[in-house]
Every structure is written in structure tokens, then in C-alpha cells.
Amino acid sequence: MKLSEIQIDELYKFTRQHYVYHYDVQSELVDHLANDIEEIWVEYSNLSFEQAREKSFKKFGIFGFMDVIEAKQKQMNKRYRKIYWRFFKEWFTVPKILLTISLFLAFIIILKNTIAIYFILGITFIYILYDLFYLARARKRNKKKIEKQEKIFLLEAMIRDTRSNFTGLNLLNILNMSFIFRYHFNDLAFHWLLLLALFFTIAVISIYINNKVIPQKAEELLQETYPEYKLVKKL
Incomplete structure (x- = not known):
């Protein structure tokens, strides 16, 4: 079963509710959640969208999306430093x-x-x-x-x-x-x-x-x- 556009929008709202404010990080998480929910439905077809979403979310652990946010921030800090050094050398x-x-x-x-x-x-x-x-x-x-x-x-x-x-x-x-x-x-x-x-x-x-x-x-x-x-x- 594929997620509908409405359900995808709900996932974006869900990430915002869990303190993910940047669109690129949201998109990465929504893509991951959507794929995981579809896989969960293959095994548990009786679950509702909300139940499958919560099951997927629990896989992120007690800190939720915080580890993903920190990883993305480190990645973008590295990107920013490269940009800075490019202009510094120029x-x-x-x-x-x-x-x-x-x-x-x-x-x-x-x-x-x-x-x-x-x-x-x-x-x-x-x-x-x-x-x-x-x-x-x-x-x-x-x-x-x-x-x-x-x-x-x-x-x-x-x-x-x-x-x-x-x-x-x-x-x-x-x-x-x-x-x-x-x-x-x-x-x-x-x-x-x-x-x-x-x-x-x-x-x-x-x-x-x-x-x-x-x-x-x-x-x-x-x-x-x-x-x-x-x-x-x-x-």
C-alpha cells in the first residue's frame, strides 16, 4: 500500500511537532518514515496509518529525531566550513x-x-x-x-x-x-x-x-x- 499525498503532508506535520524545523531534514525523515510505513503495512496490513507511523517512530529510540538532527547539523557545519574556506582562499x-x-x-x-x-x-x-x-x-x-x-x-x-x-x-x-x-x-x-x-x-x-x-x-x-x-x- 502506498501513502497518499494527505498522509505525506501529515508526516511533515509530524516531524515539525517533534522539533524538526528545516525542510531538508524534514524531507529526509518523511522519505524514511514513508518507506518504513509501507514496509510495516506489508507485514501488518491491519494497522492504521497512525499506528504504523508510531511503530516506525519508535525505531528512532527515546530521543526521537534528535540524533538525525544532530547528524544533519554536523554534516551542514562541514559544508559551511568548506564554503567559508573557499571564499577565504579566494x-x-x-x-x-x-x-x-x-x-x-x-x-x-x-x-x-x-x-x-x-x-x-x-x-x-x-x-x-x-x-x-x-x-x-x-x-x-x-x-x-x-x-x-x-x-x-x-x-x-x-x-x-x-x-x-x-x-x-x-x-x-x-x-x-x-x-x-x-x-x-x-x-x-x-x-x-x-x-x-x-x-x-x-x-x-x-x-x-x-x-x-x-x-x-x-x-x-x-x-x-x-x-x-x-x-x-x-x-
């Missing part, structure tokens, strides 16, 4: 390489100044506040989309919500260490200044790629990852 081409060298030299000049730590701390603090505000707004938008049951792909959510606030926190840690040990950057040996300037330069590039470059390429990246993306979004 960054180091002319004329951007000239901009990178200029940024690196600017950081060396700033770090040699006695007020460098306060300047960088101020910029970092402002960025983290902005980043937290953006994250809160993005999560609010995402919550509304989930409530409206819009079709959201996992990578789509990651591109929209992933920010590089971890970079800002790393910057703060370095600055805190400087305060704790009462160091000014200009007191450091020149090779340490070079390393710090390199770190700050890479941090700025990382922030720009995560917050600007990847979101601008979102449609292209989603169509590249999900062949069905364009069709689903039109529905």
Missing part, C-alpha cells in the same frame, strides 16, 4: 591581497601605539554588541518563519544566523590577557606584534566573509547544495 587574490597587506601594516602601526589596546578593545566591544543585536533579530525572524511553517533549509538558516561573534570573543580574551599581565602591545617584541597584526587581519577578513560575502552568495550556494531549492521556494 580572498587572497589581486587586488584583495593588496588590501590585506595594507590592513596588516595598519595593524602594526596601531599596535605600536600606546593607546592601541584601548582602541582595539573599543572597536571589539562595539562589534560584539552589534553582533548580539543582529543575532537576536535573526532568531526572532527565524521564529516567525517557523511559526508560519515556511520552508527553511538548514544551510539557509546557518547562512542567515551564523556570525563570527566567536572571533570577537577571542579578541576580547587576548585583550583581557594584556590587562591581566599589564602589557601594552608596544612593549612586546616585534615578532609578537607581527603575529598579533596577522591575527587581527585574519579576524577582520573572517568577519567580513561570514557577515557579508557568504550572505550575498546565499541563493547561489543554496541552489548548488539543494537541487530542489528553487522549485520548493516557488511553491
